[in-house]
Amino acid sequence: MKKTTQQNQTRSKFYVTTPIYYINDVPHIGHAYSTIAADTLARFYRDKLGKDNVLFVTGTDENSQKSVDAAKKAEKSIQTYTDETAQKWQGIFDNLGITYDRFIRTTDTDHIATVQDILQKVYDNGDIYKGVYEGLYCVGHEAFMKEDDLVDGLCPDHKKAPEHIKEENWFFKLSKYQDRLKHYILDNPDFIQPQSRRNEVLSFIETKGLEDFSISRETQEWGIRLPFDDSQVAYVWFDALLNYVTAAGYGTDNFDKWWPADLHIVGKDIIKFHCIYWPAMLWSAGLDLPRQVFAHGFFTINGEKISKSLGNAIDPTELVQKYGNDALRYYLLREITFGSDGDFSLQRFNDVYNSDLANNLGNLTSRLSTMLIKYNNAKYNEVKVKPRYEYEDDITSLKFHTCLSELFSWLDSLNGAIEENKPWELFKTDPEKTVTVLSAIACELLLITKYLEPFLPESSKKVQAIFHNGVITQNSEVLFPKFD
Numbered sequence: 338m339k340k341t342t343q344q345n346q347t348r349s350k351f352y353v354t355t356p357i358y359y360i361n362d363v364p365h366i367g368h369a370y371s372t373i374a375a376d377t378l379a380r381f382y383r384d385k386l387g388k389d390n391v392l393f394v395t396g397t398d399e400n401s402q403k404s405v406d407a408a409k410k411a412e413k414s415i416q417t418y419t420d421e422t423a424q425k426w427q428g429i430f431d432n433l434g435i436t437y438d439r440f441i442r443t444t445d446t447d448h449i450a451t452v453q454d455i456l457q458k459v460y461d462n463g464d465i466y467k468g469v470y471e472g473l474y475c476v477g478h479e480a481f482m483k484e485d486d487l488v489d490g491l492c493p494d495h496k497k498a499p500e501h502i503k504e505e506n507w508f509f510k511l512s513k514y515q516d517r518l519k520h521y522i523l524d525n526p527d528f529i530q531p532q533s534r535r536n537e538v539l540s541f542i543e544t545k546g547l548e549d550f551s552i553s554r555e556t557q558e559w560g561i562r563l564p565f566d567d568s569q570v571a572y573v574w575f576d577a578l579l580n581y582v583t584a585a586g587y588g589t590d591n592f593d594k595w596w597p598a599d600l601h602i603v604g605k606d607i608i609k610f611h612c613i614y615w616p617a618m619l620w621s622a623g624l625d626l627p628r629q630v631f632a633h634g635f636f637t638i639n640g641e642k643i644s645k646s647l648g649n650a651i652d653p654t655e656l657v658q659k660y661g662n663d664a665l666r667y668y669l670l671r672e673i674t675f676g677s678d679g680d681f682s683l684q685r686f687n688d689v690y691n692s693d694l695a696n697n698l699g700n701l702t703s704r705l706s707t708m709l710i711k712y713n714n715a716k717y718n719e720v721k722v723k724p725r726y727e728y729e730d731d732i733t734s735l736k737f738h739t740c741l742s743e744l745f746s747w748l749d750s751l752n753g754a755i756e757e758n759k760p761w762e763l764f765k766t767d768p769e770k771t772v773t774v775l776s777a778i779a780c781e782l783l784l785i786t787k788y789l790e791p792f793l794p795e796s797s798k799k800v801q802a803i804f805h806n807g808v809i810t811q812n813s814e815v816l817f818p819k820f821d
């Protein structure tokens with residue numbers, strides 16, 4: 338198999354980000370998806386490169402019109418509203434076991450300083466000019482829209498008519514970067530992944546072309562003031578994208594260690610901002626581009642788009658209260674190829690949980706430990722195991738689905754080996770062989786849990802605590818209780 342450049346790169350550090358989320362919504366499984374994927378990679382790279390060489394950032398995008406509208410609706414001051422909701426998001430991610438190194442808020446002081454500094458640089462570079470924006474603005478997307486983006490006069494995603502606005506704004510010369518961007522994407526095949534998204538961006542550049550966009554709002558009070566015109570605030574996307582630079586320590590000695598980011602994980606809904614606006618902004622500010630933007634697909638729920646109005650959003654917290662964090666991580670990363678769209682169904686979640694986690698991993702752990710307790714005084718021989726599958730190439734190229742399906746078929750084969758060898762019969766005639774067979778399976782199981790750690794951190798640790806240094810620790814806790 339041909340290796341991608343990304344896999345061939347020898348990394349000394351790994352900086353991964355998720356989108357920063359709008360706080361007018363509560364986190365649902367879509368937000369959990371991007372964040373769990375980034376968390377999995379952060380855990381993998383911490384083990385490989387050392388904890389000090391990994392930076393994993395997630396957070397909240399607060400300086401938007403959505404926040405203003407939501408605060409008004411909640412009858413709270415905008416400051417109180419953003420403080421409370423950002424704290425709620427952070428708490429939810431903590432409960433999901435997300436090991437972010439920084440939870441960034443766009444209201445953080447260092448971020449405000451970054452945005453103002455970069456705006457000034459871009460302005461000094463001659464890439465910002467004053468103009469009049471007259472047109473449509475969709476608050477749902479926090480984006481300017483064109484008539485031909487609409488369906489029956491409505492934003493196709495938010496089913497609302499965009500606002501018509503006319504403002505004197507500051508514009509960014511995006512058009513200036515069109516050719517450079519196109520060539521960059523052509524010359525760097527890994528920059529945008531998966532391939533289908535890369536093609537989508539290239540075709541956007543070729544067919545629609547890049548137009549300058551407004552980077553400020555005149556009529557909005559809440560936001561970061563422009564350093565060269567304090568009557569206006571920065572457009573929320575110009576501000577939000579820069580969180581990646583702030584969190585890397587922009588303006589401090591740490592910045593050179595972390596920037597450029599190795600990977601931005603985003604959903605396919607926001608590729609235009611990350612693959613078109615963002616590179617041009619960075620070039621204008623004299624900064625390097627991230628090594629990769631990976632846009633994953635979208636979940637539907639029982640075939641329907643996740644939407645507030647349908648009220649079908651699944652709360653990840655409720656799910657993990659019943660099934661545990663590892664179950665959610667497993668389902669999200671195993672069920673759907675990272676990069677493709679997929680469907681989420683509670684029935685399927687329960688089925689996958691029972692068959693793979695309870696019956697396969699859970700059952701193997703419990704029957705193996707019980708037999709070793711019974712047939713060998715709670716001991717096993719520590720033997721060297723040859724991996725049946727090496728997962729590094731797959732995990733570093735975000736093939737989470739492949740990693741999990743390979744590791745779980747390996748587990749399957751260990752269950753199969755128990756069935757074949759029938760230790761309960763073998764013990765009567767050949768106790769020594771019984772111990773040899775069971776020990777080999779235990780050591781393979783341990784190696785698999787090492788590989789599973791970034792995906793299933795809690796249960797891997799539990800298995801490793803049961804089988805430790807040749808001794809079995811009896812544990813009455815069932816790893817994955819079955820549910821009907």
Ligand code: ME8
Pocket residue numbers: 355356357358359360366367368370371398577578579580602603604605606607634635636637643
């Ligand atoms: O766009 N399936 O924030 P946002 C999969 N603040 N992933 C989903 C999803 C679904 N159904 N729904 C949401 C913003 N997501 C901006 C980002 S970044 C500088 C600023 C995930 O709260 C997915 O990652 O609307 C998507 O890109 C993101 O949530 C959008 O979150």
